[in-house]
Amino acid sequence: MLERTAKKREKRDEALPRRARQSPKVSAPCHGGTISEDESIISISTSSRPSSPPPIRKLTKPSAKPPPKPKPVVQSKSVPPKKGKKKEKVKMYPKDYAQMLLDQPPDPSAKRRQRFLKGMNIFYTGGDMTWASDATRGRMDLIVQHGGNLFPVFDPALVTHIISETSSPEPMLRALGLKKLGEVPDHIPIVKWNWVVSGQEGALGPLWEFAAYANRIPPIDVPVRSGKGKERAIVADQSRISAKQRKRSIHDSEDEEDDERQGPQVGPLQSPPSSRRLTARTDGPSTSRVKTEAADDPLAEFYAKARFDRDNAWSRHGEAGEDEDETDIDEPASDSDDDTAQKPGPPPPKGGWTCDSKEAQVKNGPNEFIAKKLEELMHLHKAKPGMDNHWRAFSYTKALRPIRKHPKPIRSYSEARKIKGVAHKTALKIMEIVETGDLRRIGYENTADVQIRKLFQGIYGVGQQTAYQWYAAGCRSLKDLKAGKGGVTLTPAQKIGIEFYDDINDRMPREEAQALFELIKPIALEINPKLEVEIMGSYRRGKADCGDIDIMITRCPDDGKTHAGILHHLLKALHEKNIITEDLALPEDPFDNEAIYRGLCRLPKFGSRRRRIDFLTVPWKSRGAALLYYTGDDIFNRSMRLKANRLGYSLNQKGLFAGVVRDPRNRTVKTNTGNIVASETEEEIFRMLGVPFQLPHQRVRG
DNA sequence: CAACAGATTCC
């Protein structure tokens, strides 16, 4: 095994056993999913084709291909989608989308709207990595609707305003087709989208107040990582819009060096005017006011009861108390469920209620649009380094479910506050969304650097820290990484992660997971017919699409033998059959009774894509715990573990332990590992925790 | 003010 590990890091192909290596990738032209160079690099087409036709409104000649039909971008309520015809979204460069808008007849309904951008020639860039995002499309729509002349390409002679949504100038410059900020004529202001928002909210604010960049020197504000993995504040310079800025826009001088900071003019960063009223009212004096308000609400009990009733209704059929344990009732696992439960097969037919109805409910709730926005913000936080961001995102995760489940549209702050997981800050955000249909915080968090880090984090084996460091090293695209720009080095797994970037990030249809499993299982049984081979993960939960395949292997040791060593043979066999194509992480000892393997696999057929696959072998006695753990879902697991902890247990993939003693200082250190109480079957564990048994497909919480 | 899960593997 060690030899394999060593070999593996040379080249990916070398990692494969001889036979697997024999078939060169070329012979199996499965380019289906690998990311193309085009998509991996950041480039905004406008910059790459500066020679496009002049951006005049009546421009007739389409710049590139005939623009596809418009796709109304459903945006905030303040901007109703135009003419309700829906077209499926077509991938387009921002520039092409802009062009398409120009080619469209003016929207008559826009007449009713204030056209405060009338007469302005606007170039907009949202910093989109490649294709025009929904946000970009929506904003371009708005610019046009408000009377602005949207320019697909930047023409310094014609453009009067640049609206940039990138925190650092580089992405914008790419879009402009320029090298440095100094090349932008001084008379053309560069402002953030907030400026337009100010127009929507009444009157356009003074340009200087919305300056996108504090100065025009590219502030290589590339955050430098400190010595060892300590988080570093990423201080964007956008808050330092001061007199300097004001002068710039007035005098067109860009070389001010004065450091005078007079009352930091945090234009774009201040709290949204839209929610100001509300904030002032409820938030003003103190939170106590808010609390009183909530407590006084005669409906408070009703909501709580409603939730309780609903939860109980579900648990009657095996669906335990929702998020956390609090809600679950002491109901012994129903016997009837137990037998069906053993089999991981397809979900059994349901009676009066259906999971589907529940799913639908969760997805189409009246507050879905709120959840969407918050979720977006959550993802942005997730992309940032540091524990605080981690927990912030975690917190949103917890609040999202209750929000989605809230039966009626949230209308007031106090109503929002009553929702589990929603406290002051989130309630304010919810109200901002309710009132304006948007969350400005998203715009200002969703900066270009975050986008790039998110791209990096899509690589297997890359998390916040690494993404951050790479960005700091100057990498801006997958190409940069591959080139080793800034001295970055990639681990073998990361190289694979880049090579199969979108294969790995895409989900596969359930059928494909099934096909792979049915292909693999016999191979395992061939090695040893007494093996128990189970597929877990989202497949077992019955999902229609799966992000990966989790396979558990165990064996009853009745006859004194175990499955030790089979993983080694199985992996070898699968490599030989070209089912497993790449290794990501090998078990430390593949002959151990307990081992984990991670890798990529694919159906051995033309054009099939790489899929993530995990194997784990577990001791017979902990098969229940492993099954439970790897079946998830994540949120469900967390609540199980949480409840276990509260009851004085400790739950992990090996089993449920009692009497665990932890070091009071470092709670992660167990001075006493405790005694295993349950682990052989899922039912057993559910019972010990007093949670009504739930079939895999019922364990969906996230 | 602490907790928010815990174990394994890679580097």
Next chain:
DNA sequence: GGAATC
């Protein structure tokens, strides 16, 4: 021992 993954 930190980072990343599940």
Next chain:
DNA sequence: GTTG
């Protein structure tokens, strides 16, 4: 970011 929220909860206890």
